[in-house]
Amino acid sequence: MELTRRSALLAFATTAALGLSACATSTTGTSSSSASASSATAAFPVTVKHIYGETVIDAAPAKIATVSWVNADVVLALGVVPAGMAKDAWGQNAYNSTDWKDAKLKELGAEIGSDNAPVQYDEADGINFDEIAKLQPDLIVAAYSGLTQEEYTKLSKIAKVIGPVAAAYTAPWQDSTLAIGQALGKESEAKALIETVEKQLxxxxxxxxxxxxxxxxxxxxxxxxxxxxxxxxxxxxxxxxxxxxxxxxxxxxxxxxxxxxxxxxxxxxxxxxxxxxxxxxxxxxxxxxxxxxxxxxxxxxxxxxxxxxxxxxxxxxxxxxxxxxxxxxxxxxxxxxxxxxxxxxxxxxx
Incomplete structure (x- = not known):
């Protein structure tokens, strides 16, 4: 029986340590129309609840760093191009990413290897606090993660943090999607996205x-x-x-x-x-x-x-x-x- 550092994610599935990822929003305007941007701005301030309390976000975040690739997936799914994300260390493709992530990046004009591509960095051994700090984010999202209280406190010294909405990678994708949507000022888009995927299933x-x-x-x-x-x-x-x-x-x-x-x-x-x-x-x-x-x-x-x-x-x-x-x-x-x-x-x- 094998138990990885991300046991709740792929317990007993691999001996590889599954990396954490960080990403931030694009400021190029490729991810949303001016109308949706205006709607997002009007949504603030917002309060997002998580297992470590509540995070109040006063204005639309300009840069968002995320912990765990699921959070990066959701940010992308909501039309935001990551500025940085970790290399996927398990189940990855030739680009140290995933096929579904790459497809969305292509759709948003930010394919890996292009000028608009997210910066990829190695976090196979844990949260790369230094790389996240270099991004100078104003929000760090860990809605789906195994973030500990100690890690949450340390990240909070860099920027406001959306902690796990459920403990140790057990949050349903709907809950993490909604929390991230709220944090981005895109709650209505998140709800629509959830309905769309649930209908597909x-x-x-x-x-x-x-x-x-x-x-x-x-x-x-x-x-x-x-x-x-x-x-x-x-x-x-x-x-x-x-x-x-x-x-x-x-x-x-x-x-x-x-x-x-x-x-x-x-x-x-x-x-x-x-x-x-x-x-x-x-x-x-x-x-x-x-x-x-x-x-x-x-x-x-x-x-x-x-x-x-x-x-x-x-x-x-x-x-x-x-x-x-x-x-x-x-x-x-x-x-x-x-x-x-x-x-x-x-x-x-x-």
Missing amino acids: TDAGEANPVLKESTYIAGNLEPATGGINIYTSGDNRSRFLSSLGMTESPIVEANKEADAFYFNWSAERADELAADVFFTWLPEGTTVDDVKNDSLLGQIPAAKTGGLVAESSQALTLAVSASSPLSLPWALDQVVPNIVKGAEAAKAAK
Whole structure:
């Protein structure tokens, strides 16, 4: 069982330390019309609540630094070009970014490598306070993060901070999107964005009725060690499956601890994990057959019926685990077909 520094994000998914990112708003005017800018200005002052209190923002921030790439995704999704962001250290593409982030940057005329591109810096080992300070931001956003009280206090010496809206990377993407929208003076745009992405998820479920008829367990399987970790409704993977209309297996609710986003499960009890679909990430080089052929993991009911849905792509895992209004639409076409296939196989086996 592997627990990274960002355990709530991709617990047991990788040994790589997942970097934190920082970004700031563009002042070029490419991200919004004068009308929307005027509307944003009129929105202030605003008060944004988070786990460390409340942050009052008196005027539209000119430069915004963000901690964690999900926050950068949201800033981009709301039409703001980052001035700086960390290199993605897990699930990254050739540009040390993500495909969904790059697509939005291109749309906004700020492709990596261009004059308008965000500055990328290394934060694989933790928050890069020095680089954030160099940006001279007037607001630091960490709505989705594992920011500690100590880190929050230290960042607050640089600029006002929007702390995590829920502890340790457990904030639903809707909550972090709304908080960031409020901080940018774009609350109405954030609400519209949430509705749009939620409809895309709902539509994907309605287009595949078998999903509404299926139960699921979201977990992480490690054939090399026999490890089983089960994610609860407080985790983004479970939220993703639920948003498609699927129903969480009762065994998850019956065994979770209060407020925990995951729990360990003994491989000797693998046969008790009854669900039509078992959705899991597999370490690189591991296949579904490795699970099926394992004397213990192979006893998971979904492994026998064809309902075992495994993703080995770090990018796809990141897109669902670190859900954002940019990553979810990107992931739908690539992930949902496999889930549908697994659900159909499980129904056929019955």
